[in-house]
Amino acid sequence: MKQIALYGKGGIGKSTTSANLSAALSGMNLSIMQIGCDPKRDSTRMLMQGRFIPTVMDLVRVRGEAGVSLSDVVFTGYNGIRCVEAGGPEPGVGCAGRGIIATFQLLEKFGALQGDVIVYDVLGDVVCGGFAMPMREGYAQEIYLVTSGELMSLYAANNICRAVQRLASRVKSKCRLAGVICNARGQPREEELITEFARRVNSTMVQYIPRDHIVQQAEVNQQTVIEFSPDSAQAGYYRSLAERVMENTWMTIPTPLEIDELESLAREFI
């Protein structure tokens, strides 16, 4: 079983990329599970015909842990993909990170973590230990960074490199950086910039995904691009990503950049 996690700045397109990746993987005759690890709970919507599925934390809140079973939290969406949303507290209260930890413990207890590939779609910044949970022992061993060429997005990606580096230094940790996915916003020389950034953090750019209006069209139709327009060029990019993810064996311990190094890199490609 392959377990991968997508991390990146909020709003960069992690959920869109994750859902399309899951959809493309499912087309390779693989059993896929996607777990949304964000209180916003919208990771799996496009796999569920636009439906916000009940979250693990919602169910625990209402029924208590004892009243929740595996079939309550796993929903089958597009092409048999099993979808889970961790959920969490209302914005501004409680502790969302602890919610992620509790969700993982519950899924583990249910024996839910199985299949050919599990895709973890994780909240933008690794703000606390809870959001590093998917990187811990027994969960995702392959971390993909989703970034555009925008500096803020590179900052976030670089910070996640720090988290991976820290975790990778633990004796039993198998968590490694598997690559950088460029979800382009269409700025000039963006592909070159991300290629160079990936090289500097001791990794590689696994896929360049150009900006395309078809993503928005699929979204308003509450579908992934793979489902909405399987023959489009954009769907091809997601299928290519899926193939590279399955072939990828080059896992590294990242070397995060210093801030001034990162800024001068971004300046080079302006």
Add this chain to the structure above:
Amino acid sequence: MSSNPLPVNLSRLGGCTLTGAISVTSHVRDAVTIVHGPKGCSHHNVSLLHASWLDNDHAVLPVLVSTGLSETEVIFGGEEALRRAIAHAAGRDTRAIFVLSTCIVGTIGDDIEAVCSEEYGLPVIPVPTAGFLGGTFQDGMNNALIALAECAGPCRNTGGINIIGEMNLEYEVEENFAEVARLLSLAGLSVNLRFVHDIAYRQLYGIGAAQLNILRSPALIPVGEYLRDRFGTPFIPSFPHGLSDTLSFIGSAAEACGIDGKQAVGEERSRQAELVDGFKDLRHLHASFDPSLSGADEIRAAEELAHALDLSPGTDGHTLLLPVGPAVGTAGIRRMLHRWRRALHA
């Protein structure tokens, strides 16, 4: 992030902020103390209070209510659980509610002040006591005393003396209070309020009436300063430790209240001379003190007493380490002398 289980700092002197605050608020007889946190935080403290109260023949259970936080409240926020606990406590026969925080609610950021400021029909007073922020037992006491002092309104100065911040968990709390009250009475002074030791909530209103505050220890100076700034009451920073300190304590208290304390000091001086005289059998024995378990004031008081007794420090192997207690007043010295006699003649 270190998994090294060896503690680097073995100090256990700081203590828990929450316990410090509870040692104060639980002494308001007709109030309820709510501990906003997991059950264990209150259970541990109820046991501690119950045991120490029993030692002082005070056989009641402290009124402590826990909001009983579990992982669910930690994830979704604990404010609703607090609101429920306050409403529940408010429905009982109580005059006020004190709400104390814990480490975990400090971490998840529950807005305790906002919940306490809602309308419950009685005063609900928040005391910040999350210990992981670096506060000590003493900070918990000070925070609680200041929060309680804020309950008091302006009042007429009717005289008397407040005793501030007694160590309610110490074994000799009643003896120490009785001794200070006795010393004050020599100068014709009486106690207005034990702030806070076994009092009713309404008595807090009268804290500003006193003409002098006496702090249990200098660690309470922030509380003394708060009361001085608010009510204009001067303070003496500590209970007296040692022979001469006890005499000057009587003098300072009398002076602060505009009384001539000479006669009272004279009376106490003869009492002390008589006391020391009764321990002549200890003279010229070799003894010294273990400084690691005592404060500088206590060591100074013990050395002064040793000097008065002609005890010599002794440099050979026959030196006996004497116990140094936080002896308060002349009565405290008498107890310490008895312990010395037992140690030296053992």
